Amino acid sequence: MTTSPLLTLFLPIALGIIMLGLGLSLTLADFARVVRYPKPVLIGLVCQILLLPLACFLITLGFGLEAALAVGMMLLAASPGGTTANLYSHLAHGDVALNITLTAVNSVIAILTMPLVVNLSLAYFMDAEQAIPLQFGKVVQVFVIVLGPVAIGMLIRRLLPGVAAALSKPVKILSALLLAVIIGIAVSKDWQTFVTYAPVVGAAALSFNLVSLAVGYWAPRLLKLSRPQSIAIGMEIGIHNGTLAIALALSPSLLNNQTMAIPAAIYGVLMFFTAGIFGWWVSRGVKSAAATEVAA
Template structure:
């Protein structure tokens, strides 16, 4: 299988299956929940859409990342939360319903915010003519990549609820395997750059990950949200959709830059360990409070 075939066929297919799996877990009520509980959703979205890209920018500058790697880290910061956040939030006794709502809403908003943040990053870190034009055709492509499979998954759940329930676990397993393959693909496509920059990019990714978890947990607590809501937002913000970032970086139709995929590939490995430690810590320190709120 050629590298071009991997990028044009396998990668969109893998991402489509992952986003389809997300759709199987969503209903229209998950979007409607924003009206009923606007404060935690709004706080989570502000942290995700505004605070994280700003913090990521200073991390990229502080570590003096090579231009393409800096843009790749910003692309990751612009990505919505990953579906694995729901599982980690459940294990850490977070508010899973809030996770699902944030994932649903942020996936829609990301259609506009991702091209905007990436364009600004490209203009700052690289030559401006390398930016993705905010043309209607590009927005449609991102829409198809992000929301098309999600909408199909939601339609399947609405029409065939029992089938959707049975398929959620197999699709999650397949999604995890695809994620591993996508990470390997991203690393293999630019192995020399990965070897050269892995230590500094790894440290930058770790700092961004820890900052994401910290912002996601402590900002909601400072604004008087419950422990369960803070845990949910921490997981949602700390576990980014690295698959989406890698897919956009490698896609010949969009960024077509394997180097930009490296930060997301490294982050996607780191985040599972740090999220597990975060879940253990918050339950060790606030276990009684989480149990009382459940």
């Protein structure tokens, strides 16, 4: 399996820019919020870390995916929420502060959970000679590279708020462009597999996305969280960091498997549409509730 030196250089840089954008939106108060409001954060993390991998595993078995694609689905399920969730939550009148806190905390916890989920998936779906374990030490190195830009972004926001404000929009636009490029790379690297399995992988990825949104919204509602908090968790759970999943799959020092990147690439396209429809649907409830309160 060949790996382009350009790709080896591009993926870390692209991830760094995307995570820098996340850092520009974070403050230390976002982490402190876990102590002040533990219940919604705990519910969101339980949904993300426990329920979603289980749901993804059952969906993967149900669709009978080929081994590498099945591991790619589980890699996606283990990935933390993406920064795009914050934007969608804002548009849907969700609790954006909760979104930011969940993204920050889950990105750190993923250092432990991603190797565990992926290695269990490799052991279950792939033969011993096919499976290349995702070594914890290497994953820590990746997250240092990824979370380093987050820390830099937070530092810029704290010391130079004007610069952070000026950088915020351009970095968001660049992040969206880089995501599109990364998805294109993932598809082109294993085009034949993509063409062959796109319908079934697309159906599996769509099912997982819809289940993620449903679990993320209705589990908090059943546990008596407010609608804005439930919307925030729904978006956080339903919009995974597909860029990170693709990077881990393609990285020559980690999984180095183009096929494993395909589920995240397809998911990365689908989630924009499903999250938009979901946001429109749940935001109607927020507006109706607000109108009722005004009338009362």
